Amino acid sequence: MRIGDKVEAISRVAPELLAITELPLVPATPRFETLLRRAVLVTAIGLSSILGYLTAHALFFLFGAVFVYFIVTQRAVRLRFELPDKLFIAAFTLLFVSAVATARQPADLVPVLGFSTMLLYAPLATLFRRAAGASNSRKVADFALFGTAAGMLLAVFYTYVLGAERAGMGSAITDPIRLSNTALIIGFFAMIGAAASSGRQRFIYLLGPLMALVVIFASGSRAALVAFPILLFVGAVLLVEHKAKALAISLLLLVGFGIVAYVADLVGARSSSAMFDALSMLAGGEDPADLGTDVRFILYRAGVAAYLDAPIFGHGWGQLMQSIVPHLAPENLVHARLPHLHDDALNFGVAAGVLGLATYLVLLVLPIVSCLFSPRDSQYRTRLYGCSLLAVSYFVLGLPDTMLSFPMHNALYVVLTAMLLNYCRDERA
Numbered sequence: 413m414r415i416g417d418k419v420e421a422i423s424r425v426a427p428e429l430l431a432i433t434e435l436p437l438v439p440a441t442p443r444f445e446t447l448l449r450r451a452v453l454v455t456a457i458g459l460s461s462i463l464g465y466l467t468a469h470a471l472f473f474l475f476g477a478v479f480v481y482f483i484v485t486q487r488a489v490r491l492r493f494e495l496p497d498k499l500f501i502a503a504f505t506l507l508f509v510s511a512v513a514t515a516r517q518p519a520d521l522v523p524v525l526g527f528s529t530m531l532l533y534a535p536l537a538t539l540f541r542r543a544a545g546a547s548n549s550r551k552v553a554d555f556a557l558f559g560t561a562a563g564m565l566l567a568v569f570y571t572y573v574l575g576a577e578r579a580g581m582g583s584a585i586t587d588p589i590r591l592s593n594t595a596l597i598i599g600f601f602a603m604i605g606a607a608a609s610s611g612r613q614r615f616i617y618l619l620g621p622l623m624a625l626v627v628i629f630a631s632g633s634r635a636a637l638v639a640f641p642i643l644l645f646v647g648a649v650l651l652v653e654h655k656a657k658a659l660a661i662s663l664l665l666l667v668g669f670g671i672v673a674y675v676a677d678l679v680g681a682r683s684s685s686a687m688f689d690a691l692s693m694l695a696g697g698e699d700p701a702d703l704g705t706d707v708r709f710i711l712y713r714a715g716v717a718a719y720l721d722a723p724i725f726g727h728g729w730g731q732l733m734q735s736i737v738p739h740l741a742p743e744n745l746v747h748a749r750l751p752h753l754h755d756d757a758l759n760f761g762v763a764a765g766v767l768g769l770a771t772y773l774v775l776l777v778l779p780i781v782s783c784l785f786s787p788r789d790s791q792y793r794t795r796l797y798g799c800s801l802l803a804v805s806y807f808v809l810g811l812p813d814t815m816l817s818f819p820m821h822n823a824l825y826v827v828l829t830a831m832l833l834n835y836c837r838d839e840r841a
């Protein structure tokens with residue numbers, strides 16, 4: 413073969429050779445991987461309000477499927493262990509060490525397994541990172557808008573079809589607190605779309621918080637009602653660049669808040685009626701505390717005393733409520749039958765001691781700290797809002813109840829953190 417013929421042959425083959433060498437650098441996303449990613453997004457954002465307690469089981473199954481997929485069928489994909497991975501592993505390790513130190517029998521370690529979704533952050537982050545794209549913040553907002561609407565329809569069904577006093581009360585898979593807290597967080601996630609979109613269509617995402625309000629009033633959750641203006645402030649500060657526009661949007665949502673509250677009061681919603689009653693009592697110089705508040709303070713005093721009994725490793729998750737019995741008056745022993753201490757910090761402190769409190773602090777700061785180390789791309793502002801929303805909402809809602817110490821919300825925390833830090837960014841892994 414002449415030299416000219418060889419050069420011509422090589423020139424014909426060169427494009428194919430170049431394409432082959434580029435394949436490992438730009439891997440195609442298999443269809444099953446896409447379906448798996450969508451299943452996680454739909455479960456965590458679109459259906460969590462409806463699934464309730466089952467959300468943790470569904471997400472744990474999906475997390476396991478993601479792990480098996482990357483380890484068994486996609487061995488060439490390298491799992492990336494970055495700052496949030498290490499922090500989640502450290503948090504679980506602290507809980508596990510305290511559980512081992514307090515275990516009386518192997519079964520005492522079982523409650524800690526409810527937090528094991530934190531160990532599966534790396535494959536989940538990899539799944540999201542392989543589909544990163546500049547329009548993903550808008551997609552997340554669409555899922556959130558759908559999820560909040562689903563939660564609102566469920567709350568209305570419980571209240572006006574089944575005739576429940578509070579939406580979620582008496583359900584086998586949810587309760588009023590879980591329903592309202594989930595809808596509130598997902599509803600404010602929809603606000604991401606207001607910053608990720610342009611034109612008048614972006615205002616449709618303001619329906620997210622307002623639909624969450626309907627759920628709150630139907631479920632009678634006063635903790636979520638208190639959290640609403642705090643999350644509104646977070647959104648106004650981080651999502652809106654111009655302060656005048658931020659004030660206008662905040663006022664618009666507050667007007668919507670008042671309208672929904674007034675309508676809810678007319679139909680007898682517990683949280684709305686309680687809110688107006690409390691305001692009138694405060695104006696008259698009266699104490700608006702009720703039975704639920706009194707019970708919480710009884711639990712808090714007993715919980716602090718129980719923490720001081722075992723400040724290093726705690727009493728163990730299986731002995732959480734039993735540990736407060738010596739510190740309850742005889743007439744208050746019935747409160748030890750409750751499932752938790754109605755405060756996240758106390759739950760972690762009494763169950764796992766100072767190691768539990770360290771875990772709680774690590775988990776709260778994890779999304780924001782990790783976001784600050786993320787790239788300053790086109791989605792950084794919405795990513796920072798989402799991470800701040802997670803930390804602030806879980807802290808505020810965890811003051812009078814359980815959030816990070818509850819397996820369902822803990823699993824949601826892991827998947828939402830992975831989604832924000834890896835899916836809502838411009839460059840792919």
